[in-house]
Every structure is written in C-alpha cells, then in structure tokens.
Amino acid sequence: MLVKLHQDGRKTDQFSIAIEQRPSKVRLEQSGDDIFLDWNSTVDDSGRLRACVLCRGDVFRERTFPQITAIVIVLAFAGGVAGLLGLVTTWLMLIAMISVLLIDIIILIFSFNRLVCYKCETRYSKLTIAPYHQKWDLDRSKQVQRVS
Structure with a gap:
C-alpha cells in the first residue's frame, strides 16, 4: 500500500507498507521522520482499510486520471x-x-481507484478497496469539518 501524506492540498511525504504486516511505526521517505500508525478499528475482518491509519478519520473512494x-x-x-x-x-x-x-x-x-481521508487528506493507493466505500460526499465532508 502506498500512502501519500497531504497538507493544505499539497503532497508533503509518502511511504509504502504491506497492509498485512501492520507496522506500528514507519519512517517517511523524504524527511526521515517517524510516524505512528493506528491499526485498531481501521482495518476490517477481510484485511481491507476501513479508516485512516493516521487520524482514524473516514475515507472515501476516488478515481484518478492522468493529467493529460x-x-x-x-x-x-x-x-x-x-x-x-x-x-x-x-x-x-x-x-x-x-x-x-x-x-x-x-x-x-491506466486510471485507478484510491482512498482519501476526509480529515487529513491522506491518500491510499495500491491496495484492495472494500465495496462499501462510497465516493466523496459533501454532507459527510461538512460533518467531518464541523467535528474537527
């Protein structure tokens, strides 16, 4: 699974992990900083990502297309x-x-699906996406912003 961290709409760093291993600590590729991942209740019984491992926020499915x-x-x-x-x-x-x-x-x-966190905008790609993940929802996004 490839995880791309975002802040203010820009990619800040990324790392790759095997979701089966579920490491608790990961070193970022560019900055070399360590971050801690929370796997409790973020992965479902079939081993698919259910929520963000960084902030435990809800995620939505997004289809990506090349810039051309x-x-x-x-x-x-x-x-x-x-x-x-x-x-x-x-x-x-x-x-x-x-x-x-x-x-x-x-x-x-060449387009593919990925998961995006409503709260921290972290993007998860190169993983199997569960069928219960929905596309971006304006109401859910506003609800997450109010709670944050």
Whole structure:
C-alpha cells in the first residue's frame, strides 16, 4: 500500500507498507521522520482499510486520471464541433478523431481507484478497496469539518 501524506492540498511525504504486516511505526521517505500508525478499528475482518491509519478519520473512494485527460477532452470536443459543422471532413480528421479516441481508452485503462481521508487528506493507493466505500460526499465532508 502506498500512502501519500497531504497538507493544505499539497503532497508533503509518502511511504509504502504491506497492509498485512501492520507496522506500528514507519519512517517517511523524504524527511526521515517517524510516524505512528493506528491499526485498531481501521482495518476490517477481510484485511481491507476501513479508516485512516493516521487520524482514524473516514475515507472515501476516488478515481484518478492522468493529467493529460483534460487535453484529450478539449481535443475531442473541438474535433466533434468541427465535424458537426462540416468544417473538416477529410481522412486526416477521421484519423485524428480515432487517435483521440484511442488515447481516451488508454487513459481509462491506466486510471485507478484510491482512498482519501476526509480529515487529513491522506491518500491510499495500491491496495484492495472494500465495496462499501462510497465516493466523496459533501454532507459527510461538512460533518467531518464541523467535528474537527
């Protein structure tokens, strides 16, 4: 499992651990500091993460996409509009649209799910995610902010 620590929306450090081992102390890769992990009630019976091991906060499922996704969306929209208006109806346009479609399919293949903590924004990837984890919920986020 890869754990990326965040503060104020920016990644500050990261570390990798095997969730089966459940170490109580981990050394951070960049700063070299030690942090303590709380495994009590944060892992379910099947060995999947249920809550944040740093702050015991609730987590939500998030799908990640490579940064090139926005460019591909703009290119697909521009190509679609040009095709609808009949501005470009050549073989070159068809090849370009097929290329954009293939890039989009490749992006979907390389996207993955991760868990994010509502409280501390820590991101957990490269782990099996339990089916009961939901996507981000505005009401739950506001509730966590009020309690914090």
